[in-house]
Amino acid sequence: MARRPTVTSVQIAREAGVAQSTVSRVLNGGSVAPETRRRVLEVVAKYDFQPSQAARSLVGSRSGLIGVVIRDLTNPFYPVMVKAMERVLHEQGMRLTLVTDVMTAEEGLAQLRREGVDGVVFTSALQDEPLAHRTAGHGIPVVLVHRTLEDFPADQVEADNPTAGELAAEHLLGLGHRRIAMVCGLAGSSTAQQRGRGFRDRMRAADGAALTEIDGDYDYDTAYAAVRTLLAGPERPTALYCHNDVMAYAALNAAAAEGVDVPGELSVVGCDDVPLSAWERIDLTTVRQPLERIAQVGVELLLGRIEDPELPHRHEVLPVEFVGRSTTGPA
Amino acid sequence: MARRPTVTSVQIAREAGVAQSTVSRVLNGGSVAPETRRRVLEVVAKYDFQPSQAARSLVGSRSGLIGVVIRDLTNPFYPVMVKAMERVLHEQGMRLTLVTDVMTAEEGLAQLRREGVDGVVFTSALQDEPLAHRTAGHGIPVVLVHRTLEDFPADQVEADNPTAGELAAEHLLGLGHRRIAMVCGLAGSSTAQQRGRGFRDRMRAADGAALTEIDGDYDYDTAYAAVRTLLAGPERPTALYCHNDVMAYAALNAAAAEGVDVPGELSVVGCDDVPLSAWERIDLTTVRQPLERIAQVGVELLLGRIEDPELPHRHEVLPVEFVGRSTTGPA
DNA sequence: CTGAAAGCGCTTACAG
DNA sequence: CTGAAAGCGCTTACAG
Numbered sequence: 001m002a003r004r005p006t007v008t009s010v011q012i013a014r015e016a017g018v019a020q021s022t023v024s025r026v027l028n029g030g031s032v033a034p035e036t037r038r039r040v041l042e043v044v045a046k047y048d049f050q051p052s053q054a055a056r057s058l059v060g061s062r063s064g065l066i067g068v069v070i071r072d073l074t075n076p077f078y079p080v081m082v083k084a085m086e087r088v089l090h091e092q093g094m095r096l097t098l099v100t101d102v103m104t105a106e107e108g109l110a111q112l113r114r115e116g117v118d119g120v121v122f123t124s125a126l127q128d129e130p131l132a133h134r135t136a137g138h139g140i141p142v143v144l145v146h147r148t149l150e151d152f153p154a155d156q157v158e159a160d161n162p163t164a165g166e167l168a169a170e171h172l173l174g175l176g177h178r179r180i181a182m183v184c185g186l187a188g189s190s191t192a193q194q195r196g197r198g199f200r201d202r203m204r205a206a207d208g209a210a211l212t213e214i215d216g217d218y219d220y221d222t223a224y225a226a227v228r229t230l231l232a233g234p235e236r237p238t239a240l241y242c243h244n245d246v247m248a249y250a251a252l253n254a255a256a257a258e259g260v261d262v263p264g265e266l267s268v269v270g271c272d273d274v275p276l277s278a279w280e281r282i283d284l285t286t287v288r289q290p291l292e293r294i295a296q297v298g299v300e301l302l303l304g305r306i307e308d309p310e311l312p313h314r315h316e317v318l319p320v321e322f323v324g325r326s327t328t329g330p331a
Numbered sequence: 332m333a334r335r336p337t338v339t340s341v342q343i344a345r346e347a348g349v350a351q352s353t354v355s356r357v358l359n360g361g362s363v364a365p366e367t368r369r370r371v372l373e374v375v376a377k378y379d380f381q382p383s384q385a386a387r388s389l390v391g392s393r394s395g396l397i398g399v400v401i402r403d404l405t406n407p408f409y410p411v412m413v414k415a416m417e418r419v420l421h422e423q424g425m426r427l428t429l430v431t432d433v434m435t436a437e438e439g440l441a442q443l444r445r446e447g448v449d450g451v452v453f454t455s456a457l458q459d460e461p462l463a464h465r466t467a468g469h470g471i472p473v474v475l476v477h478r479t480l481e482d483f484p485a486d487q488v489e490a491d492n493p494t495a496g497e498l499a500a501e502h503l504l505g506l507g508h509r510r511i512a513m514v515c516g517l518a519g520s521s522t523a524q525q526r527g528r529g530f531r532d533r534m535r536a537a538d539g540a541a542l543t544e545i546d547g548d549y550d551y552d553t554a555y556a557a558v559r560t561l562l563a564g565p566e567r568p569t570a571l572y573c574h575n576d577v578m579a580y581a582a583l584n585a586a587a588a589e590g591v592d593v594p595g596e597l598s599v600v601g602c603d604d605v606p607l608s609a610w611e612r613i614d615l616t617t618v619r620q621p622l623e624r625i626a627q628v629g630v631e632l633l634l635g636r637i638e639d640p641e642l643p644h645r646h647e648v649l650p651v652e653f654v655g656r657s658t659t660g661p662a
Numbered sequence: 663c664t665g666a667a668a669g670c671g672c673t674t675a676c677a678g
Numbered sequence: 679c680t681g682a683a684a685g686c687g688c689t690t691a692c693a694g
Contacts, residue, residue: 032679032680033679057672058383059674060674076405083431096429097428110379254611256611280587281580339688350666351665352688354688356663361663364663383688385687386688389669666694673684675683676683
């Protein structure tokens with residue numbers, strides 16, 4: 001396999017009658033005489049010259065690459081985030097490299113190191129996740145987005161998840177529900193812990209309220225199976241609080257499969273407010289978190305830290321908002 | 332910004348007491364004495380050494396990077412494809428770089444050239460799309476996946492879309508529908524053209540069948556607005572054939588918004604069979620195309636071509652399958 | 663089997 | 679403002 005012929009800065013220089021370093025200066029904004037600049041740019045345009053990223057990142061101090069760790073890309077939550085991050089990065093002339101669940105955490109870290117990323121965004125960190133710690137351990141700037149880790153020495157951005165749980169509980173209790181089940185997200189995730197805590201706190205304050213908790217792992221299939229079992233069982237709850245929208249969809253569908261009317265016999269509340277949730281066929285009552293904003297702030301914090309590693313760590317908590325729709329009703 | 336200290340092959344060599352080129356040979360499978368190999372690997376393991384991709388792709392003939400052009404990542408169709416492609420690439424030790432709609436086609440091509448991709452997968456080519464042509468023009472191997480281009484000199488993989496259209500028409504006609512509307516995908520896309528053609532062909536063979544065509548652009552919002560207008564109008568059809576599932580969801584939701592019962596007053600057929608379509612709340616009658624298989628075959632063809640550019644071009648057409656669910660009923 | 667050397671395409675001091 | 683030169687971290691002939 002011969003490498004296909006690509007125009008290099010040396011060829012541009014030769015044709016423009018300048019030194020190769022002058023081409024570099026023109027492209028990177030060094031001081032160049034207007035006439036020289038014009039001549040170089042003309043040749044650059046003629047060949048639509050694109051400087052090699054490999055060479056650039058090899059010699060420069062930056063690769064212009066940001067790693068984004070997203071385990072499950074099929075959760076509709078994440079494409080929205082990816083898009084928001086790409087937008088910010090693209091404005092800065094930077095690129096994004098994805099680490100998904102096709103590879104192990106180990107392989108993911110190796111990948112990020114080989115690619116020489118300037119920083120990494122973690123979107124789904126778990127308490128026992130070694131990847132974020134080890135990445136930071138290699139001196140790579142890290143930001144934790146959406147899910148956070150207590151005492152982790154890095155910038156972090158998340159929604160006000162305890163309040164999200166409280167708002168959900170308040171809503172259901174206000175409708176008169178007392179036999180409630182909570183479909184929990186991944187045990188090691190901060191979001192599940194915080195949303196669970198907020199919900200439980202409000203529940204405890206209510207008279208005669210009984211809370212059952214089941215594991216949904218933030219996964220459609222897991223939640224679907226768990227909710228079907230629950231609904232087919234003896235002590236069917238009158239309301240369900242799901243730690244994310246995807247599990248709420250699973251609950252809605254499980255209810256349909258079991259012939260349980262929503263919201264007549266069962267109320268369902270989610271968390272996230274993914275675009276899907278507004279669909280008439282779904283119309284999910286949920287708690288909105290500012291997905292795009294979280295992604296955007298996360299990338300901005302990371303870029304700021306890459307610029308200045310000495311900045312004090314910031315931990316942003318963004319407000320959530322209750323969104324009442326038609327999957328909830330009186331007990 | 333100082334570059335953070337990274338272990339290099341020179342340091343590994345020094346500590347192992349060998350030449351740097353020997354380290355390279357150990358890592359890339361050259362001939363090395365067992366004892367030498369052992370010593371080198373020991374040091375490699377000690378530092379968890381990861382060779383720089385930048386250096387490697389600068390000097391080598393391959394970057395190990397494959398560009399994947401996906402315009403709209405939020406269509407649930409695409410994450411499934413990305414995952415399938417990542418899986419194949421990861422097995423080959425290769426990586427994927429995404430080009431989405433945060434950048435223009437122009438910027439996308441520039442990006443791919445700067446990154447020195449070994450090849451590019453186009454998943455949403457349009458007839459007037461210059462990007463695929465120009466990419467190939469730069470000598471970069473290209474494969475067209477899902478959407479194809481007639482007479483394009485490259486490997487192509489698609490579903491049997493004409494048959495998809497025919498199956499949908501057959502189903503609706505068989506249920507007695509005669510006043511039918513077709514919600515069309517992007518005008519310049521092969522899928523919309525082929526699915527439309529297949530559907531029209533069958534329609535023409537049916538007595539007294541009237542077909543209205545409206546533009547949905549493969550976009551949820553566009554299709555939603557168009558279907559609401561259609562349903563609110565005077566000559567409401569009894570059935571809808573949508574060129575993809577996302578527009579069918581829009582149609583389902585638009586019907587709900589207009590108070591039109593599905594399938595009682597309106598039947599809806601989609602195309603794709605994205606996982607979502609099987610949800611009880613959606614339960615869309617559709618025509619399945621083998622998403623993952625298309626993605627997989629596409630990447631395999633591309634890798635084969637990179638290996639041997641002289642291979643004759645292949646054009647694979649994969650079978651589709653009708654999936655009857657509950658959004659369709661008798662006229 | 664192994665080492666010394668060239669070179670990939672750039673950026674970045676360093677002179678002038 | 680501009681050029682000559684060093685060097686980023688590798689792979690790949692080329693000797694031995």
